[in-house]
Amino acid sequence: MSDELIELEEEEYTSPLTAPTLRRIVALLRPHRLRLAGFLLAIGTTALLDAVFTYLNRAMIDQGISQKDFPILLRYAAYYGGLQIVQAAMVFGFIYTVGILGERIQYELRKAVFNHLQELSLSYYSQNPVGRLMARVTSDSGRVADLMTWGLLDVTWALVSIAASLVFMLSINWRLALTVFATIPILLIIAVNFRKRILAEFRRARRLNSKITGEYNQTIQGVRVVKALGREEENLIEFAHLTDEMYHASYRAAWLSALFLPAVQIVSAFALGAIVWYGGLQSQIGNFSVGDIHAFVSYLTFMIWPVQDLARVYAEMQHAVASAERIFTLLDTPAEVRDRPGAIPAQTLLGEIEFDHVSFWYEEDQPILQDFTLKVQPGETIALVGPTGGGKTTLVNLLCRFYEPKRGVIRLNGRDYTEYTLESLHSRLGVVLQTPHLFSGTIRENIRYGRLDASDAEVEEAARIAGAHDFIMTFEKGYDQEVGEGGNLLSVGQKQLISLARAVLARPEIFIMDEATSSVDTLTEALIQRGMEALMRGRTSFVIAHRLSTIKRADRILVIENGRIVEQGSHADLLRRRGQYYRLYTQQFKFEKARAYGVAPAIETVPLS
Template sequence: MRKANSKITASFNENITGVRVVKALRREEKNLKEFNALTGDMYRAAFRAAWLSALFLPVVQLISAFALGIVAWYGGYQAGLGGLSIGGIQAFISYITFMLWPIQEIARVYAEMQHAIASAERIFSLTDSLPDITDRPGAFDPGSIAGDIIFEHVTFFYEKNKPVLEDFCMHIKQGETIALVGPTGGGKTTIVNLLCRFYEPKEGTIRIAGYDYSELSLHAIQSRIGMVIQTPHLFSGTVLDNFRYGRLDATDEEIKEAARLSGAHEFIKSLENGYLEEVGEGGNNLSVGQKQLISLARAVLTQPEIFIMDEATSSVDTLTEALIQRGMQVLLENRTSFIIAHRLSTIKKADRIILIDNGKITEMGTHAQLLRERGHYYRLYTRQFRQQLEREYDPFVAQSTAGS
């Protein structure tokens, strides 16, 4: 019953959070049918549980009644023979009742306990599960992780036999701005996830500032990396609460400065309540681009030693993006940073651009070098650039032909 119940909870949670997709793809009826099947399972399980517990107590009571009956019958027989007085039988029957009462009580408690045990089993199976990645014995905090980052023959997979990275090597110097580009599913997010130690390499080592990073404590690494993830997530509360999420002691001035650097200040000012505007559950009262700006500013505020932006400004308009780039330049100076982007205009200024395809580095160099090489990056860039040019020139061409 508990298992069926948790499936129902998971299902309606998924359907409510994904309600727009359900509506857009007109899945209402099909989902309702699936949900009905789940509630049917729950109904049957609950019915069986109720039936069993309804049966249990009467059975115990029936046995007690039989016991009393036997005492009365055998006692009566003995009284007839003169071996026992009526008073004796009476006393015996009341002793039996005294004894039966706790037994019935135990039966009732036992039935309730079964419910509790089933619930407890499910709770403990969750709380007892151990995180895959924990601090090794003797893990320490070196005080700073500023330094070179080296991936040494790293092999990694999420599922066995499906390697995402194989024998991957990369050397990033301190202070470099690295851009990771490449096709969808190539392994860019996986690389930065490994760097943040959300996952660990299955083989090989990652060195940060000379230390094998598995010798360091998780806190030492993660508290010094600022990561803006691909799918921005805000927590319900005000804009200000969300800024303070990463650094509780930030002053209002520092928050405004971070917001200015990341281009969020302008739109926040235009909100009715400014920094005190409620963002709604998961930040759903804001647009995706606005959420991205806030999560970018939130990361800026923590002043990390390593900065990672995974498609951090993909939903922001190009003008705002240019503003952010200007603001971020100060921040990225002397700070090792990784920028992942599909929009190549964002990464032109990176010290090194690394093309990742199928878990491997296929091209590496500055924007100018890669263009000169005329490889995959060149083709990607010229295609995006041409599209942009076409968009820019179209109205101009239309106007000039109309004029002539």
């Protein structure tokens, strides 16, 4: 299990139910009120009929069996049978609706959350890893739906059962009824306490279990490091400690579970003793019949289970409420980047691009860009180079409107780009990132994702331009090769080439590559180079690359450091200037040479421009 999931398991918060949360949970049920009413009616009737059956039993015993009055016995038996059929129908009804209701609620919750997640800006994701977010949404919405269906079912059933039993008992003998009823609070307290503690121990055991698995994975994966550092002994001790703790937690959970029922039984045995004792005494003076005793004993049993159900729902409810609150918090997180009121679709992005005194920061006190100004002519190829953390990706993020400037304006075709709809911008931008994302499916499907109506020939042409065709043909199934979940059957370099092909196919008006070929070998990159040059003609392009050979031919090269342009010009200009770019280039050149020959060059290599 990954560290992420361990963290997730540790996040087993509980929350008390507050009025606003309750109101929002109830609001989730509002669209289903008809179905809900039927559902509650069915459960209520079922619970009520159980109490009625006991009452009928009493009449059958006292009026039928004791008096040997068979016609009466038969009549009651007929009532009994008839009501059984009604009850069976009710049981079918609520089990059927509880399933549908649960599915609907879960579906609606997830839909709401996913819709909102799509609107949230990138900054939300940089603080909340996606995998964890998804796992949380899935488990949280399941838990809330469970509370609102099975939890509601148990509570309704329990309350109706207890209330009906009480009414019937009161009608038979109010003194004894009150005595029996007095045991309910005691049972509830015992049940709630046991439930809570059992739940806590189970969760503890589960958490430890994932920790152990995590530890295990780490040790196995890092086995060489462990051996090299002589850490075997320490690891073993840590491991033994965890296993020990888990054993104890499981042991306590089992022990509490075993103790729970006997404790409940002892308390109810007292109530049972009271019934038999009091009933026996009263029956001697003719005030209490055999049927009465039977009815009381049955009603007592009827109440023990509902009380336990109530305790269980109560213990679980606090976790469900915490889940609900997490979902609501997520839904309440405002989306930073969204369409402005009255936004218009952009007709074309093939115009001038202007960063006008743009300032930007991810965190308030750490400005990344300050007063950044840049004009790019349509069709220009701009290369961004510079040290890691300089702000190249941030510039691209702003251009793509994944984020918006905090101050200043970005203009496309002379118009503030926040006046355009996001959809019209994103559909005309082609972005290829360092960490490409593929969907499970075939290579062909993944490329075609760039333009859904492209023909097979167009898909292949795009793959050729992107330099992906050759490696695709090495697969037995060629373009129909499955890429696996998230493309995990391919190497990072192969994934980069496929997403490049996808962007090529999309024919964007602005083309952006952010270290898109960083995991591709030099030879392949040179190959891609030619195809891309043809492609970039007539389009505005931004290229960020490590290898300077890739950016040599750009119309303009910007050297970005600390969010500023420290140098700009063509490759030849910049080399002549012998500044930052010249240093970067010569370093790179030496490095490539050294790699090619397997040795470091003995003399300074000064590239000719």
